Amino acid sequence: MKASFVTLGCKVNQYETQALKELFRAEGYEIVSENDPADVCVVNTCSVTNIADRKSRQAVRHLKKLNPDCIVVVTGCYAQTGKEAVRAMEEVDIVAGTNEKSSIPELVREYIEDQEKKFRVLEYEKLGCFDEMGIVEAMEGRTRAYIKIQEGCNRFCSYCIIPYARGNVRSRNEEDILKEAELLINCGYKELVLTGINTALYGSEEDGEPKLHILIDKISRIEGDYRIRLSSLEPTVINAEYIKKLFEFKKLCHHVHLSVQSGSDNVLKSMKRRYDMTEYRNIVKTIKDFDENYGITTDIIVGFPGEEEEDFNDSVRTVEDIDFCKVHVFKYSRRGGTPADKMKDQVAPQVKNARSEALIKASETSAERFINKNLGTSRSVLFEEYDRKKGTITGLADNYIRVYVKMDEKDAENAINSFGNVLLEQRFLDGIKGILL
Ligand code: SF4
DSSP states (O other): OEEEEEEOSSHHHHHHHHHHHHHHHHTTOEEEOTTSOOSEEEEEEOOSSHHHHHHHHHHHHHHHHHOTTSEEEEEEHHHHHTHHHHHTOTTOSEEEOGGGGGGHHHHHHHHHHHOOOEEEOOOGGGOOSOOOOOOOOOOSSSSEEEEEEEEOOOOOOTTOOHHHHHOSOEEOOHHHHHHHHHHHHHTTOOEEEEEESSGGGTTOTTTSOOOHHHHHHHHHTSOSSOEEEESOOOTTTOOHHHHHTTTTOTTBOSEEEOOOBOSOHHHHHHHTOSOOHHHHHHHHHHHHHHOTTOEEEEEEEESOTTOOHHHHHHHHHHHHHSOOSEEEEEEOOOOTTSGGGGOSOOOOHHHHHHHHHHHHHHHHHHHHHHHHHTTTOEEEEEEEEEETTTTEEEEEETTSOEEEEEOOHHHHHHHTTSEEEEEEEEEETTEEEEEEO
């Protein structure tokens, strides 16, 4: 039997699809690409915006059109938040909610036996334990591997549907994480990306205190030539004191995705983000005091309900003051089922567009400042790809800068998927060109 998979959304979804592929392979399925004919088609959906919901439905219809006789399985966040709408789709045979991914092969077996539609979706309040999907042995590509360490979020930011899609905080069993990390390192992966719905909440179930530093310490003790990257850290959880705990780990990349969402305390308050800009800037200052070229990426929403021109200027000032490696700018998008969707003072689309353009400009200048500050310094780079035309090998520095090094093809073959210490010399394309030290 053949199975194909379509994944929408975040790194956690990508990880879960990889784990699902391994579960199906263990059942004897051949995994084929999403455009190839298949007997079972699984759509791992996203529900972060209304648009994501729509794209999820479109993916289902597209797959069924390609494979009229296949069994269609819908899982992921939209299967949780829009369960009745998904259930009502005639194309859909099996609906598996957030915590049911590991049971999908079994649901498919049952369906093949009795041809009866399957619907297994728990209310988000009842999403009890961590849905362990088994040890993932391989990822697309050979350089970077994601490891899911945590599920759920209990922050309830007013614009966010994720706590309703993923449920409360559940951490993965430490032993399973360490086993998976060791296996991936032994398979030759050079970068382990620790990911989750709110990674910083790892291990916080009992006392609310994050235990991520303990896990990083244990992973770092595994023998091997690799580095660790965090997919993100939430300032709704960590503070300047906590971030210091991460500085001692030599294998941890000097890069953090620290979503600020707005530079205005008024807007942060109505977003229910649990910190103000003084606290956020304090975390940034602590990081930059440790390594002035530590890479910080972030997200900013423009046009949040009630955002005045002055609030928006606070966001612009934030990217003018802080050298972000990259700023992802999002126009606020109403999400049914969230408190912000019901807020008055929704901002007009043309105002959102104008603010988005202005902030993207300011963010590009911020990123340019950050990159230029790295010129003349050296960083460790993990080489990933060779471009024959340019005659350059490229990879990401630990602080998330894209780096290019001139190299002949023979040397590059040996250098791919290995680390090199590079002197960063000149701006080049979206990054920096340097020489291997
Ligand atoms: S921290 Fe806030 S934005 Fe992030 S997943 Fe949780 S509720 Fe959503």
